[in-house]
Amino acid sequence: MMGSGTTVLEAFLTGRKGIGFDIDPLAIMISKVKTTPLKQEKLIRQYREILKNAKNQVNQETKKLKQILLAQWDLKTKQFIDYWFVQEIQLELLALVLQISRIEDEDIKTFFELAFSAIIVTKSGGVSLALDLAHTRPHKAKVVLSRNGKIIFGEKLDKNKFPRLKFLTKKLRSPIEEFEKRCIQNIEGLVNTNSESIRPEIKFGNAQNLPIESKSVDLIVTSPPYASNAIDYMRAHKFPLVWFGYHVDELSRKRKEYIGGEIIANINYEKLPDFTSKVITDISRLDSKRGKILHRYYSEMTRTLREMYRVLKPGKAAIVVVGNSIMRGKDIKIQNCLADIGQSVGFGVPKIGVRKLDRNKRMLPAGIETNTNSQIQQRMYEEYVIGFYKPKNSR
Numbered sequence: 410m411m412g413s414g415t416t417v418l419e420a421f422l423t424g425r426k427g428i429g430f431d432i433d434p435l436a437i438m439i440s441k442v443k444t445t446p447l448k449q450e451k452l453i454r455q456y457r458e459i460l461k462n463a464k465n466q467v468n469q470e471t472k473k474l475k476q477i478l479l480a481q482w483d484l485k486t487k488q489f490i491d492y493w494f495v496q497e498i499q500l501e502l503l504a505l506v507l508q509i510s511r512i513e514d515e516d517i518k519t520f521f522e523l524a525f526s527a528i529i530v531t532k533s534g535g536v537s538l539a540l541d542l543a544h545t546r547p548h549k550a551k552v553v554l555s556r557n558g559k560i561i562f563g564e565k566l567d568k569n570k571f572p573r574l575k576f577l578t579k580k581l582r583s584p585i586e587e588f589e590k591r592c593i594q595n596i597e598g599l600v601n602t603n604s605e606s607i608r609p610e611i612k613f614g615n616a617q618n619l620p621i622e623s624k625s626v627d628l629i630v631t632s633p634p635y636a637s638n639a640i641d642y643m644r645a646h647k648f649p650l651v652w653f654g655y656h657v658d659e660l661s662r663k664r665k666e667y668i669g670g671e672i673i674a675n676i677n678y679e680k681l682p683d684f685t686s687k688v689i690t691d692i693s694r695l696d697s698k699r700g701k702i703l704h705r706y707y708s709e710m711t712r713t714l715r716e717m718y719r720v721l722k723p724g725k726a727a728i729v730v731v732g733n734s735i736m737r738g739k740d741i742k743i744q745n746c747l748a749d750i751g752q753s754v755g756f757g758v759p760k761i762g763v764r765k766l767d768r769n770k771r772m773l774p775a776g777i778e779t780n781t782n783s784q785i786q787q788r789m790y791e792e793y794v795i796g797f798y799k800p801k802n803s804r
């Protein structure tokens with residue numbers, strides 16, 4: 410659950426050996442790029458090469474690109490692509506991804522795959538027809554304008570019927586131009602890392618079943634998905650991932666492995682300690698489906714805390730950062746439930762800290778005003794830092 414790699418980067422910058430796992434391909438990419446010392450001049454040479462070749466291909470080999478587009482994906486993935494990307498955009502994206510796939514140096518290739526992904530998953534300006542991929546369920550633009558402002562579709566929409574039409578309108582941008590901007594930004598933003606530092610191990614891994622030896626870790630620092638309203642990472646991440654060859658069905662299957670999901674069928678529900686069971690019973694009385702979703706979450710976190718306990722050396726600690734969640738108007742006391750579960754697997758819980766988050770730093774979905782009375786917004790400004798300790802004499 411390393412996400413964007415904050416912990417492994419800190420380990421890398423402080424000369425410690427970091428190990429990071431996640432099940433999300435983009436999380437792996439971001440964390441790898443953040444902890445890989447890369448030479449700026451090499452990256453500059455490479456992105457200019459990508460741009461030059463991609464532009465040539467779009468201008469001189471459109472027919473060939475169109476043939477590749479037809480043959481590239483299974484039907485369902487092709488339908489997904491045609492729904493969310495207009496053809497002129499598809500041609501440029503394909504030209505870019507073909508150039509990136511030719512890069513032999515894996516570290517440099519990952520750097521440009523990340524830049525490519527970042528021109529798709531953005532708050533408003535991405536090259537897909539989605540309005541805001543970064544924060545909300547993908548909504549398709551109602552009105553789409555070409556790069557020179559000509560309406561591609563949605564012309565007949567009546568402003569009176571759609572008062573928020575401005576928010577539902579999207580002007581296409583050239584992926585090649587956006588990619589250039591993003592490369593410059595990412596190259597300038599490269600953290601100056603000392604290449605002597607110990608490169609962290611960054612791998613795919615399910616937190617509920619970690620491919621790590623028992624009693625081999627000195628410290629764990631992580632922030633799992635939240636209980637309800639867990640960010641559905643795959644919902645947005647599939648938009649760039651299909652360009653790297655993933656099929657939508659495969660990504661939907663993967664989505665089921667994410668902790669905090671809402672599918673309640675075929676779940677391995679754990680027997681939970683009293684305090685946590687009581688919280689679930691209270692929620693189930695209000696809403697049985699929500700109760701099941703919460704039972705799923707705490708079952709997944711039980712397996713995750715059990716794994717943390719197994720891999721930690723005796724006398725060592727795990728720090729877990731979580732935000733609180735409100736379900737059906739009820740506080741689900743996530744910090745107390747995780748502490749309860751932690752104790753049931755053998756941990757001591759010396760302290761639970763509260764971290765106030767700077768309201769001004771939290772970005773809200775497009776068009777949403779700040780409203781301090783709203784429960785979802787309250788939840789977004791406070792996090793709990795739970796300290797778990799594995800006793801020295803533990804077996």
Ligand SMILES: C[S@@+](CC[C@H](N)C(=O)[O-])C[C@H]1O[C@@H](n2cnc3c(N)ncnc32)[C@H](O)[C@@H]1O
Binds near residue numbers: 416614615616
């Ligand atoms: C809240 S984010 C972590 C954010 C991270 N602390 C950071 O600094 O960016 C939670 C992460 O858990 C990952 N995740 C969800 N279910 C997982 C599982 N079963 N195994 C491993 N990682 C998982 C998600 O992909 C996501 O990257």
